[in-house]
Amino acid sequence: MTTTRIPAQSPPPERPSRLRPVLRGLGEVCITLGLIVLLFVFYELRVTSWFSAREQARATEQLRQRWQREPVDTEEPVDPVAGEGFARLHVPALGPDFPFTVLEGTDQSTLSAGPGHYAESALPGQRGNFAVAGHRAGRMAPFAELDELESCDALVVETDSQWYVYRVLPLRGEVDGWDPEQRGRRCSGVAPIGGPYRGVVGRTVVEPARREVINPVPGQPPGTVPRQWRSRLITLTTCHPRYSAEKRMIVHGVLTKRYPKVADRPELKPPELGR
Amino acid sequence: MYAWIWRHLPGSVPVKVVQAVVLVAVVVAVLLFVVFPWVEPVLPFTDPTLE
Numbered sequence: 001m002t003t004t005r006i007p008a009q010s011p012p013p014e015r016p017s018r019l020r021p022v023l024r025g026l027g028e029v030c031i032t033l034g035l036i037v038l039l040f041v042f043y044e045l046r047v048t049s050w051f052s053a054r055e056q057a058r059a060t061e062q063l064r065q066r067w068q069r070e071p072v073d074t075e076e077p078v079d080p081v082a083g084e085g086f087a088r089l090h091v092p093a094l095g096p097d098f099p100f101t102v103l104e105g106t107d108q109s110t111l112s113a114g115p116g117h118y119a120e121s122a123l124p125g126q127r128g129n130f131a132v133a134g135h136r137a138g139r140m141a142p143f144a145e146l147d148e149l150e151s152c153d154a155l156v157v158e159t160d161s162q163w164y165v166y167r168v169l170p171l172r173g174e175v176d177g178w179d180p181e182q183r184g185r186r187c188s189g190v191a192p193i194g195g196p197y198r199g200v201v202g203r204t205v206v207e208p209a210r211r212e213v214i215n216p217v218p219g220q221p222p223g224t225v226p227r228q229w230r231s232r233l234i235t236l237t238t239c240h241p242r243y244s245a246e247k248r249m250i251v252h253g254v255l256t257k258r259y260p261k262v263a264d265r266p267e268l269k270p271p272e273l274g275r
Numbered sequence: 276m277y278a279w280i281w282r283h284l285p286g287s288v289p290v291k292v293v294q295a296v297v298l299v300a301v302v303v304a305v306l307l308f309v310v311f312p313w314v315e316p317v318l319p320f321t322d323p324t325l326e
Contacts, residue, residue: 028276036306043311044320106324108316118324133324143323211325238323245322 044138048112052139055113059085060101067160078160080104080117087124088158089115089132089142092274093149099158100142106133115142115236118214124157125164125258127230131214136239136249143238146249151202152187154272155234155253161261163270166234166253169193169202189256196225200233204250205240213237213250231255 063085070078080086085101092098106116115134122128134143151174155166167190170178175192183190193200200218212218214235217225232255240249259270280298284291315321 024278025276032276039303039306040311043307044315047307047311108322111323116324135321135323138321208322209326214325237325239321243320245319248323248325 046138048138049140052112052114056101056140059103059113060088063088063101070160080123082119083110085114086117086159090156090158090273091149091154092156092272093153094145097140097142100134100140102132102157111135112139114140121214121235122216122232124159124234125162125232125255127227127232128216129214129218129233129235130157130166131235131237133237137243143236143249144242146236146238146251147203147240149203149251152183152190155236155251156270156272157234158261163259163261164255165257165259165270165272166232167256168251168253169200171202172204175201190254193231193254196220197231200252202252204252205247206250208245208248210248213248213252218252 078086082105083103085103087102088099089102090099100114102115102117103110103113104117104119106118110116111133112135115132117123118131118133121131124130135141136143136146149168151168151170153168155168157164157166167187169190170192178192180187180191192198196217204213206213212221214237215222216227216230218233218235234253234255236251236253238249239245240247257270257272262268281291281295284294286294
C-alpha cells in the first residue's frame with residue numbers, strides 16, 4: 001500500500017497588497033482630522049479665554065488709569081474711543097466673573113477683549129438704549145449665563161462719574177398681572193413700560209437679523225418716539241443657543257437708580273452690588 | 276504615515292520618543308496659535324452681535 005505523502009507546503013507568499021498602505025493611510029488621516037477637531041473645540045472654549053483675559057485686563061488697567069488722571073467733574077458722558085474701555089458692567093446675579101470692562105464697538109477684535117457697546121446706541125444713563133454685545137461661549141464668555149437672569153436682577157454700569165443701576169424688565173410670562181407692591185423693594189422702578197414699549201420684555205430670543213431690538217425704542221424704527229419720551233434702557237445681546245450662533249438672546253433692562261461717584265471716596269459702591 | 280515617520284526618526288527608541296513628543300507639541304502649537312485664529316473668523320460659531 002502506498003501512501004502519497006503530500007509535502008507540507010508553506011502558505012502562498014503574501015502578495016504585497018497595494019491597497020493596504022492606502023487604507024491605513026486613510027484611516028490615520030481620519031483619526032488625525034478627528035483629533036484636530038477636538039483640539040479646535042478646546043481652542044474655542046479655553047484657549048480663546050486665555051487670550052481674552054489678557055486683553056480684558058489690559059483694557060481695565062487703561063480705563064482705571066484714565067479715570068485716575070481725569071478727575072470726576074462732569075455728569076456729561078465722555079465720548080468713548082473705538083476699541084477702548086469706557087465703562088464697567090457689574091452683574092451681581094452672574095457671579096464672580098463680573099465686573100467686565102465694556103469696550104466701544106462690536107467688531108470681532110473688540111469683542112474678544114470683553115463686552116462691546118454698539119457704537120450707534122445710547123451711552124450709559126442716556127435716554128434711549130445702551131446696547132452691549134458679549135460672547136456666550138469662549139473668549140471668557142461674559143454673557144454665558146444670560147439665560148439665568150430673572151426680572152429685577154441688577155445690571156450696574158459704572159462710568160467715570162456715575163453708577164447707573166438698571167434692572168431686568170418683567171419676563172414674558174410675568175407682564176400680565178405685574179404687581180409692583182408684591183414684588184418688593186428689589187423691583188422698585190421695574191414694571192412693564194407700555195405705550196411704544198409694549199412687547200419689550202426682560203428676555204427674548206430673536207433671529208440675528210432683528211437689529212431693531214437695539215433701536216432707541218426696541219422694535220420701533222428710530223425717530224418714531226421723540227427723545228424726551230424715551231425710557232432709559234440697557235440691552236444685552238449674545239449667541240443662542242450656547243455654542244451656536246443661530247439666534248440671539250436679548251435681555252432688556254430699565255434704569256432705576258443713579259448714584260454720582262464721590263471723587264475722594266472711590267471705594268464707595270452702590271448697595272445693589274451687595275456686601 | 277505615523278509608522279513611516281517613526282521609521283525615519285534617527286536614534287534609539289528613547290531618543291525617538293523625545294523627538295515624537297516634540298513634533299506633536301510643535302504641531303499643536305502651530306494649530307492653536309496660527310491656524311485656528313486664522314480660520315476662526317470664517318466659521319459661524321461665535322458671533323454674538325446683531326446683523
